[in-house]
Every structure is written in C-alpha cells, then in structure tokens.
Amino acid sequence: MDTIKQLQWRYATKKFDSNKKLNSNKLNILKQAFNLTATSFGLQTIKMLVVQNTELRASLVAHSYNQKQVLEASHLLVICIQEDILEQDIINYYNNIKKIRNTPETILKPYREDLIKMMSKMSIPERQRWSKNQAYIALGNLMTVCAIEEIDACPMEGFNAAAYDSALQLDKLGLKSVLLLPVGYRADTDMFAGFAKVRMPINDAVLEL
Numbered sequence: 001m002d003t004i005k006q007l008q009w010r011y012a013t014k015k016f017d018s019n020k021k022l023n024s025n026k027l028n029i030l031k032q033a034f035n036l037t038a039t040s041f042g043l044q045t046i047k048m049l050v051v052q053n054t055e056l057r058a059s060l061v062a063h064s065y066n067q068k069q070v071l072e073a074s075h076l077l078v079i080c081i082q083e084d085i086l087e088q089d090i091i092n093y094y095n096n097i098k099k100i101r102n103t104p105e106t107i108l109k110p111y112r113e114d115l116i117k118m119m120s121k122m123s124i125p126e127r128q129r130w131s132k133n134q135a136y137i138a139l140g141n142l143m144t145v146c147a148i149e150e151i152d153a154c155p156m157e158g159f160n161a162a163a164y165d166s167a168l169q170l171d172k173l174g175l176k177s178v179l180l181l182p183v184g185y186r187a188d189t190d191m192f193a194g195f196a197k198v199r200m201p202i203n204d205a206v207l208e209l
Contacts, residue, residue: 003148008197010147013154013182015190016072022184026151027075030183033145034077037138041115043093045085045131046138047175049078049168056167063163064180069154074184078164079138080175081131084124090115128176135178142181156180 022030027050034048051057057071064070082089094112097103119127139155146153157179164170164177186193199205 006147006150007144009150010143010153011192011195011197013069013073013152013184013186013190014192015187016069016074016152016182016184017187018072018184020185021074022151026149029149030077030142030145030151033142034138037134037141039134039137040130043085043090043115044134045082045089046135047080047082047173048138049080049177051076051078051168060164060167063160063167064156065158067156067158069156069182070180072184072187073154073182075182077142077181077183078168078177079135079179079181080170080177081128081135083128083171083174083176085119085127085131087116087119090119132178139179139181146183151183152186153181153183156182
C-alpha cells in the first residue's frame, strides 16, 4: 500500500453514493481504529456513535447546515466527549491498566493521584476543551485509516451540536457531540473527486532545523 498515494486519493467528499454501503468488516476497522487512537495519558474521554438509521440521519440534515452528506453517506460517525471527567473515570482507567498489564499498585498509585490532582484543578469547560483536543486526534486518525481502506469521508465541524445532542439524547449518556464524519463511497457525479489537490510546496509546509 502506497500511503502517500492513498492520502492524495482522499478528499472531503461532497456527494456520496447512497446505494453503496460499508460492509461489516470495513465498519469494524473504523471502530477499532477509533478505539486505538492515541489520547493524552491514554485516558479515553471520547466516544464514537455510529448512526446508520436513515430516518434519524434525515432529521439531522437540518442541524448540519443542510449538508446532505449526513444522509447520503453509508454511515454517520459522531465523535463525542464526556460532559465531564470524574475521579472515578481515572480510577477505572488505572484499574484497567492493572488488569491488563498486571502493573503493581505501588507503580500506578503516584500516576493515578497526579492525574486526579491535575483534573481537579481544571474547570468543567477546561476539561471539556481537553477532551475536545482528543476528539480531533481521533478524527485525524480515522481520516487516515479511511484513505488507506479507500473509504470516502467528509470531516465536519459545521453543525448544531446542541440540536444533535437533543436528537441523539446524548445527555442520557453523559456525552456532547463535537465532530462529524460521514463515511461511505463517493458518487460518480461528485465533481470534486477529480479536482487536483491544492497544497503549498512541501518546503513551505515542512521546516527542517
């Protein structure tokens, strides 16, 4: 697989072929890729909703500035953050480390206490911004995996998050939506698929010291 060739192949898909659907294997790859995304401290305070129901997605178009990709794509991925990061979340995380790696409590305790202390010094909005930074890492990771797997995607920040939260009843899950990624396969009629990619010269984008 030529990674650069695949990254050149990808683009922000403007029109999906609604008749082409991701199979279960492709969908599972995206789920696994999201779960394997790097996060600060390894503390996963983000979640991903996979929305396939077409009636639900049709209702979300109006909350997405009428961007039809939300409906036309095979699936809509909604990246969410926790409304807050609780001390118990950190305790659970370190308990999971102990279970998987059999790490002694004497090693884990100072790291756990430092992270609890760090989070306690933040306000709820600050903890939400911290989590949102992790969501962007996940989005970038998913877009790269999509390119490698030849899955078309369109990253979106432009949507009414509060309306999404209400429609998806995210408050019941303690979550807030922050990013969207419709995924599927490009339509033959999407003229943007054939456009040359516009980027600055590599020497302007990458500086070597």
